[in-house]
Amino acid sequence: MGPAAIIDELAPTHRQIAARHVMPKDLPLFSGNSEEWPMFFSAFNTSTEACGYSNVENLGRLQQCLKGAALEAVRSRLLLPTSVPQVIHTLQMLYGRPEQIIYALLQKIRDVPAPKADNLCTIAAFGMAVQNFSEHLEAAGQVQHLSNPVLLQELVDKLPANLKLDWVAFKRQFAAVDLRVFGRYMANLVSAAAEVTLTLDPRGSKQKREEKLKGFVNAHAATSDATADEAPKVESPKAASQISCLVCGNPDHRVKDCDVFKKMDRDDRWQVVHNYYLCRICLGKHGRKPCRSSSRCEVLGCQMRHHPLLHGDSGSSSTNPSHPIPQRGGAGQRSDATEGVNAHNVQSSTLFRMLPVRLFNKGRCIETLAFIDEGSSVTLLEKGIADVLQVEGTEKRLCLTWTSNVSREEEGSRQVEVEISGISGGKRYPLKDVRTVESLALPAQTLCYKELAERFPHLRKLPVVDFESKAPGILIGAKNTHLTATQQIREGCVGEPVAAKTRLGWAIYGSMPNGTNVASCNLHICGCDVDRSLHELVKQYFTVENVGVSVNQSPESNDDKRARAILEQTTRRVENGFETGLLWRYDYVEFPNNYAMAVRRLRCLERRFNADSSLFDKVQRQIAQYQQKGYIHEATEEELAEADQRRLWYLPVGIVRNPKKPNKIRIVWDAAATVNGISLNSMLLKGPDLVQPLPDILCGFRERKIAVVGDIMEMFHQLKIRQADRYSQLFVWPGETGRPPKTFVIDVATFGSTSSPCSAQFVKNLNAAEQAEQYPRAAEAIVRRHYVDDYLHSFDSEEEACQVVEEVKLVHKRGGFTIRNWLSNSGAVLRQIGDTEARATKIVGEGGPEAERVLGMQWRATEDVFVFSSDTDLGAYGAL
Incomplete structure (x- = not known):
């Protein structure tokens, strides 16, 4: 095969432009299967030459079509258009050699x-x-x-x-x-x-359902035989196929476009699929014929072949592609539509007996993690994996019973056979009497052999394969013990892990001494946040009703404890301020490539600039100012290449205006923008609430005669982000005409990041605590009289006000903060603190002189009165 035809210098000809309207732009998906390489390579070469695609366009096409091992092999090069030839060369070297194919x-x-x-x-x-x-x-x-x-x-x-x-x-x-x-x-x-013959479908006719088969898991026998309930009667499939939509009966759309179907709970959608014998890939009805659709789920990066509507809501889907299909009716599961993914950071003291394997059927192969459990009388395989392998088998209902007589039924379970081998290849062994289940829902586990071998000498020089945050897709039970029987064993001291060799490879398992972190992050589906909105409303109600009432602070959640630990470990004083880390939700974070999404958002912003040239001038000046102040810097190719490629994330740029400040614009970075259901904010914690209650601030502001107001200049931007986390805060900006966009790194906390408010408050309070011994009143004022970046305080005398304000300014300066825009009902105080200029934002009160906006209220400082307009929320300030 010749070199790839990559066109970048010449503009497309008229013939090539016409070809773009005929030939599809998208390339076939390629995940590293050598068998698929000829078709992928031919499609790339043919479309590039016929349509005149440039390196920039081919970069976007490759980012969309590469998956799995192929994507990992060239991920670091999918950043710059000039790397496209090297990407194709690397893929051809790895997967396109004739002997491989x-x-x-x-x-x-x-x-x-x-x-x-x-x-x-x-x-x-x-x-x-x-x-x-x-x-x-x-x-x-x-x-x-x-x-x-x-x-x-x-x-x-x-x-x-x-x-x-x-x-x-x-x-x-x-x-x-x-x-x-x-x-x-x-x-x-x-x-x-x-x-x-009429059909050459090798799968034959549909097999009939048989009686329910009962199995036992973890060696707990049932006390009595459970009686199988009759399967629910459903409408005849033949009769059901007479209408277009099998859910609502509307002939104008099909099931995948039905609003009634989309509003169903995940379990109900699966029930519809089972009842009407629908294809789980396209939600169509084509019987035993193979589905023509080649699409995959893609929800949170899931590569299994089922429709996205069957994966559950994007926020509730498992991030592990080995078990993407949610469990139906299992213990501990809820059928609420508003489930979420909870991650618990655990310092596990046990390694379960797991090892990576390969499963084979009909020329197909899939890698997964096997959980070895001799206490189970059956071998269980997740249905999602069985579907990928196209395993056929007899459908039998299965009842699983385990501890405390807890049981669950799998009505759609099939009895199948597959072949299995170790991850490194070798002999294949038949797995007999395997039963499919919707989901195993077993805990994810991480095994880093290098770390274990360094710590435990008896584990060295073993062919053990690492795996990280991976959940098992198959549970091998007692009926296949010949595959998991121990052939060799290595033991250390009491309490140390054991290595055992089986026909499928070496497995390391057992207890771990304290201090060894086995699994950094366990994920599971949890529906405990269903009523969060209701709880928030009730909480807000009592917050207003209980102004002035002091209650004991509730214990911090696990997420808040984790966020506080990150702040304490990563925050340090640097020149002219503080540096801290992002509040990562998980220990291990890997982002999908979102460069193409950021470029698309930039193009939309450029169209807005074309319609308003003055807006672009203002934003460009602000970008230049950010560079001068050290908030951002342009990234070099070497810098991006050396960064951790798994944590690279591009933030789309947004421009917002405040209708109450029409002449002011603010640049924000959209940390909520998602790719495959993942955003920067989804990977960050909000952190503990360190902001003082607003009613307390306002009440304290009106306690005494002399009132003072000030705010911290660009508070978030004064907080530097540590070097390791900055590359998750990239953004693209227009370069020279005809050139690719420039890439910038944001070196400070950003507007839009969910962790910025907590981090800024923590640093503000930490700086005050360090100065508390020398300036106790200023430290207390900074902690208790600040609402985010606004400082509101009142005093009995002008002398006291001037003294405390000067100390507050000094303490803030030592932390890298500048407090400005002072306002007071005392002209003498304003003259003394050296800020006689008027504040930048003036709000005109209803029928009166100019008034200042103070935390949502309008205050005429010279008259020391508040102006409540018709849209002011009096409920929040009733105590005033």
Whole structure:
């Protein structure tokens, strides 16, 4: 195969522009399967040459189509358009070598079941595989492999006796016999089979349901046999197919577009799929015919082949692609539509007996994690994995019973057989009597062999494969003990992990000494936040009603404790201020590539600039000011290449105006923008609430005669973010005409980030605490009289006000903050503190002189009165 045709210097011709309207722009998905490389490479070359795609356009196409191992192999190069040729070269080197493709096709043809004389479908499947193999060898110029007598005899041996005799008669017509001749022979058989049968679907007719089979998990026997309930009666599939939408009956749309179906709970959607025998991939009704759709779920990066509507809400889907299908009716699960993903940081003291394996069926292969449990009487496989492998089997209802007689039923369970091997290859073993379940929902586990080997000498020099935050997709029970039986064992001291060799590889398991973090993050689906909005409303009600009432502070949640620990560990004093880290929700964070999304958002902003050139000038000046102040800097290619590629995240730029401050614009970075259901804010914690209650601030502001108001200049931007976290705060900005956008790094806390308010308050209070011994009154005022960046205080005398304000300014300055925009009802105080200029934002009161806006209220400082307009929320300030 020749080099990729990549066009970047020349503008597309008229013919190429016309071709763009005819040829699809999207490339076929490629995940690192050598068998798929020829089609992917051909599509890339053909479309690039025919449509004149540039490197910039090809970069976006590659970011969309590459998945799995292929994406990981070139992820670091999918940042700049100039790297596109290197990306294609790397992929071709890894997955497109002729010997790789031939080996993949050879394995596929060997895995095709032997044809049966009484089943024309199997003959057709075998014949098409032989044809594809021989034709590809010719197209790739590897004709020497066509004369392999060993392979030819291996394929002939698969034929039934009568077809072998026919082959002998057929080959006598040719002087030289090779795979091409055998391919012609099989082509004749396929053509004849097609003429005498209506369908060549090898899966056969639909199998009937059988009786419920009862199994026991974890060696807990049931006290009595459970009686299987009758399956729910549903409308005849044939009758149901007479209408377009099987849910609401509307002939104008199908199930996937039905609003009634979309509003259902996840469990109810699955029930509709089961009741009407719908395809879980396209939600259509095509019986046993293979689904033509090649799409995948893509929710939170899920690569399993089911429709996104069956994955649950984006916020409730598992981030682990090995078990994307939610459990129905399992213990501890809820059917609420507003579920969320809860992550618990655990310092586990136990390694479960897990090891990575490969599962095979019909030439398909998938890697997953196996949980070895001799206490289970059955082997369980997640249905999502079985669907990817296209495993067929008898459908039997299954009842699982475990501790305390807790049980659950799997009505759609199938009894299947697959082949299994270790992750490093080797011999394949049959797995018998495997039962499918909707979801195992077993805990995720991380195993870092290098760290374990350094700490425990008895574990060294073992062929152990690492895995990180991965949940098992298969549970191997007692009926397959021959695969998990211990052949060799390595033991250390009491309380240390054990390594055991099985036919599937080495597994490390057992108790861990204190201080070893086994699993950094366990994920599970939790519906405990269903009534959060109601709780928030009640909380707000009592907050207003209980102004002035002091109550004991409630215990911090686990998330708040984690956020506080991050703040305490990462915050440090640097030159002219403080530096801290982002409040990561998980120990391990990996973002999808969102560069293309950020560029699209930038193009939308540029259209807004084209309509209002003055807006662009204002924003450009502000960007330049941010560079001068050290808030942002332009990133170099070397800097981006050295950064942790898993944590690179581009924040779309937004421009907001305050209708009450029409001449002022503010640049914000959209930390809520998502790709595959993931955003920066979804990976950050909000942190504990360190802001003083607003009613307390306002009441204290009106306690005494002399009132003073000030605010901190650009408070969030005064807080520096540590180096390791800055590359999760990138943004793109227009470069020179005809050039790719520039990439900037935000070095400070941003507006829009969910963790910025908490981090800023923590640093403000920490700085005050460090100065409390020298300036006790100023430290107390900074902690108790600040609402975010606004400082509101009152005093008995002008002298006291001037003294405390000067100390507050000094303490803030030592923390890198500048407090300004002073306002007071005393002119003497204003003259003394050295801020006689008027505040920048003036609000005109109703029928009166100019008034200042103070935390949502209008205050005429010279008259010391408040002006309540018709839209003022009097309830919040009733105590005033």
